[in-house]
Amino acid sequence: MAVSERGPRERMVFSAAQLIRRDGVTATGMRDVAAHAGAPRGSLQHYFPGGKEQLVNEAVAWAGRYAAGRVARFLAALSEPTPSGLFAEMVRQWTDEYRASGFEGGCPVAAATVDCAQSTDSTRGAAADAFARWTRPVAEALTDMGVPADRAESLATLMISALEGALLIARTERDERALTTVARELGPLLDASAQRPSQGG
């Protein structure tokens, strides 16, 4: 991922997301973002006249779109899609990263929430949008797999919640145990909900 052959603007948004998910919003400086993106510092005020707030919000939005895109790709890759299979893939993306590159980063949306939900309302809204954009394809996928429509959204929220929480624990422990645990424990519940709902399962 992270092809550097985009415009400098997009590179800065991407770099912001990377640094935010590693260090948090407040600890990430604008100068750091420019340096990480290999972009000139002067471009910051040109592309983001709204300042850091705008940059952070765009990074959060980017993360939401990215997560949604991943869901679509997971579904395309699964020959026989099941709810537990989808969730396992969502988790595996993180265990893969942690195994390959260490437990450096978490979810940028979570970082923005913890860091700005109280102080910067626009960022809180951006994070809410990101979660919504991420939840939607998950819920739709569950529906396609036979989950009743009214439960699909709830289960999607549960999946994302469990994933986000497990990410926190995994980072503190520097161990993917929490991630694999939630995947294993939640799998049967998810698959059971995909039975055709003629009678309650």
Next chain:
Amino acid sequence: MAVSERGPRERMVFSAAQLIRRDGVTATGMRDVAAHAGAPRGSLQHYFPGGKEQLVNEAVAWAGRYAAGRVARFLAALSEPTPSGLFAEMVRQWTDEYRASGFEGGCPVAAATVDCAQSTDSTRGAAADAFARWTRPVAEALTDMGVPADRAESLATLMISALEGALLIARTERDERALTTVARELGPLLDASAQRPSQGG
């Protein structure tokens, strides 16, 4: 809660936890902590010669003890303890707070993880300890309710993960929906695991 008739040291640790869970670690200044605790600024360097790092770590540890204590109190209050009942109480603590005081704060341990897991290893360790101290009484309670020992810890991790993730979403949405959703969806799974494992009962 938050009786102010403790020593100034304890008050500062408590205030640090409050501010951290609202604004994040980096955005919380030492001067803010002293002011919030009604403690003299000069006491900071007296009680916390290790500086901000020490203060943050103690705040995180305090949060872990606090969460563990709450679990014990929930169990004592439940006349007929069930896994879903315990989880519902854990969630209800947050919905109560959010309904009473707004969606200002999250979990201090989560904030410290997002903000310091990469930069400050001692704080990462403190967060890991806090999660462990919180998980233990939950797992023990599940065991007492009939959950097999090998699953109890996994389910406790799942409960805390789902709670932490739902907290993030609830804060972004300024809506307790995510919290009530995970409680509702996870309840049956938890209770089903408490059947004596030989046969369902």
Next chain:
DNA sequence: TCGCTACTATGACCACTGTCATAGCGGCAC
């Protein structure tokens, strides 16, 4: 050449941070 626009380049400003140095106070021991 001129003018206009998109973008880059720097230096400065001010607010603020964590930390330290130093000094002051109150009380207790003796």
Next chain:
DNA sequence: GTGCCGCTATGACAGTGGTCATAGTAGCGA
């Protein structure tokens, strides 16, 4: 009294943050 100790009180310092002001460059149309 003197000495010591726990604690408080400030002021300063060096570093860093986001932001702004200003100037410079490259390209293009006319």
